[in-house]
Amino acid sequence: MAILSRETAMSRIGSFEFFRHPTRVPPLQGGREAQRHRVVIAGGGPVGLGLALALSRWGIASVVIEADHTVCEGSRAICISRRSLEILDQLGVLAPFLAKGLPWEGGRSFYRGDQILHFRMPHDQRQKLPPMINIQQYWIEQFLVEAAQRLPELIDIRWGTEVTGIEHNDAGVALRARAGDTPYSLQADWLVACDGGQSFVRRHLGLKLEGTAFEGKYIIADIELASDYPTERRAWFDPASNPGYTVLMHKQPDDIWRIDYQIPDDADLDEAMQPARVTGFIRGHLAMIGEAHRPWKLVWTSAYRAGAMTLADYRHGRVLFAGNSAHALPIFGVRGLNSGWDDAFNLSWKLAFVLQGWAGERLLDTYTEERIHGYRVNAASAIKSTEFMAPPSRGFWLMREAALSLALARPEIASVANPRQTSTISYEGSSLNLPGDDFIGGTMPGSVPDDCPVESARGPCHLSDLPGPHLTAVLFASDGTPAPPLDEALRALEGGEPPWCSVIVARLGEPWRQGRREQVIDPEGLAFSRCGALEGSLYLLRPDGHVAGRWHRPTAATLQAAVASLCARP
């Protein structure tokens, strides 16, 4: 839906130059690729590329099939949450995102002329990462492509190639693809559909998203505008620039600004997206916020309608779904791409465990279980935001007007205007959560621990740095010495499969690292208190950083049973 001519849009937006990747046909024998692949990923967007990078950490090669020749044209998903930054950090690609992205912590909402809400996302100095950064999706994809290109043996991106057919059974997946004019077939153990909201794989398998579509319509426009207004989310309800409706504004790198504005439910989208209409609207809005004197130009336009919909199952035999192919979430609260990366990161370790023979296929059923739970939690918050941002019926309009008009005098009522930004999903009730001991505070099984700094042999680091492509035991022992029987059990696990790392959190001494064991120092006891740990307490972290289980006095048997349970072994 970009309004620029394709050639213009393809060359440059701001400082970003689009590179056209050539299409490559693999070696074929009679129209068939001889090499069978372990994983084929349909879709080279941020979720597909993220999954390929996540699998590469386990030494698992994948083929990414992408219909386009370039990264995406528009800014699309622009808000990356702290949890997503943690995932990017784990994938080893965080640095360019922090260097280019604009961090932010909160925002303001206005009703007519008055500021009625100044919200802040949870943040403190112990966090490694900001609660959110803004960055255009073409930069996101570019950084992921560059990371993938550094792993040519493990990630094979096939640009300008479409999936045209799929057959699957218990043993694998047979695909037909077309690279330019060349059709060919290829085989894989597993297919992961990361091919977006219009997923070909989903349609080809006859699957449908189910849920709710909302009436409210938004136009999404990017403009190039050199404004020094800080990075925060601004929302205007019933402003002079859009009487009766809503406008949102976000800053992006390269002096690009995102303006989302609501149009009447019965408005004609094609007409509303005409450049003259869009520029006319934006001129009025910039005048209202006192930025009319600055030069600006429109660089991208799209349209948006909210929906909260999901597949009932994200696994269909050897075909798995992740990101927008699996579910659609309303834009408000930024759960689209962020939940897609959560999908990919959850799936990656489970698929790796199955492919490496460490776990039974049943482990993959917990992918659907946990991520459908994630969808429900995300949808509940996103639907609340959507009902406020695009009221679906008269009652929602009326109560919103009532709340907004009271919010200045009664600030507590303004909380209904909070955008309810995405936060880390806890897999409470997951069948992977292990029975353990009662803790006072700390992090429940299924959740991700709150971050805090510790000292490691690599220098200052954070709790969020401890997980990796392995199970991680975090043992709290002030003097750095595990009890001898536990020490022996940990040594055995460090030498076995699936890969296991033991981290001892000590209060005193020096940090060190040796093989699959390291000691980190928690001089002020912050990690102890954040985890509700006693002397000898142990947290077992999954490769995606979620807590699998926690115990105060674990034994060798506790840990062996934990591994067997995580690996879906009877």
Add this chain to the structure above:
Amino acid sequence: MPRLDELQRDEAYRACCLAISAAGPQRETLYLARLVLLLMEEVGDLPRCLAAVEAAARDLPTPGPAA
């Protein structure tokens, strides 16, 4: 929880009547929605708020010609 006696109820009832009339036909609905929000904050108890929301909807008649 404090309760209204008959005289107090009369006074609250009458104050609502006057305020709705003062709001006028164009703004009376918004006025009532604001009143609901403020009263819910005063009640400060979700089950009681939801019970009132439901009770007001129960057997909701179509207003007569004079209303």
